[in-house]
Amino acid sequence: MGNLFGRKRRSRVTEQDKAVLQLKQQRDKLKQYQKRISLQLERERAFARQLLKDGKKEKAKFLLKKKRYQEQLLDKTENQISNLERMVQDIEFTQIEMKVIEGLKIGNECLNKMHQVMSIEEVERIMDETQEAVEYQRQIDEMLAGSFTVEDEDAILAELDAITQEQIDLPEVPSEPLPEKIPGSVLHYPSMRRVRRVDSQYR
Numbered sequence: 001m002g003n004l005f006g007r008k009r010r011s012r013v014t015e016q017d018k019a020v021l022q023l024k025q026q027r028d029k030l031k032q033y034q035k036r037i038s039l040q041l042e043r044e045r046a047f048a049r050q051l052l053k054d055g056k057k058e059k060a061k062f063l064l065k066k067k068r069y070q071e072q073l074l075d076k077t078e079n080q081i082s083n084l085e086r087m088v089q090d091i092e093f094t095q096i097e098m099k100v101i102e103g104l105k106i107g108n109e110c111l112n113k114m115h116q117v118m119s120i121e122e123v124e125r126i127m128d129e130t131q132e133a134v135e136y137q138r139q140i141d142e143m144l145a146g147s148f149t150v151e152d153e154d155a156i157l158a159e160l161d162a163i164t165q166e167q168i169d170l171p172e173v174p175s176e177p178l179p180e181k182i183p184g185s186v187l188h189y190p191s192m193r194r195v196r197r198v199d200s201q202y203r
Contacts, residue, residue, distance in 0.1 A: 020091050027084040034077050041067050041074075 044067045051060035 014095075016091055016095055020088055023084050023088045023091070027081055027088070030077050030081050030084070034074060034081070037070055037074055037077075041070055 044063055048060040048063045048067070051057070051063065
């Protein structure tokens with residue numbers, strides 16, 4: 001029981017998935033840094049404008065130099081973000097290619113097993129035999145269609161009718177003998193009883 005509950009489940013997260021996750025995290029951090037620097041540059045530009053109004057030109061110039069350096073850093077950050085996104089796309093596309101290749105590999109193995117069960121020569125043999133059977137049947141049909149006259153067709157139809165009549169079910173003949181007629185017996189039909197009574201009156 002300890003082994004059952006202590007067994008570790010196999011993780012479905014691959015090394016490629018971990019790499020993609022790390023790259024996306026780095027990209028998101030760079031974007032946050034880019035957003036923070038952009039807000040800071042706007043504030044410094046506004047501050048430099050205020051320094052110029054106050055006549056502090058050197059301080060304004062120094063602040064603009066700092067701003068320019070940070071803008072160059074932003075450009076580098078943008079390039080890094082583009083490189084990270086391109087790398088993520090390449091890894092994800094490679095994962096898809098690997099799945100496709102794995103599917104093709106499985107498909108090829110199945111085809112090879114099927115080819116081992118039935119070779120090309122066996123398939124060609126079966127197709128040839130089927131074609132020969134179809135051709136043979138066609139030749140028979142042509143021979144039968146061209147060898148009979150109208151009289152032959154009528155005779156065939158007459159024989160077919162005769163066979164059909166023979167197959168009609170007739171009532172079975174009783175196997176036991178019929179009872180003999182007893183003299184003087186009265187039939188159980190009402191009309192016959194009336195005939196017997198009338199006949200006795202005239203005797």
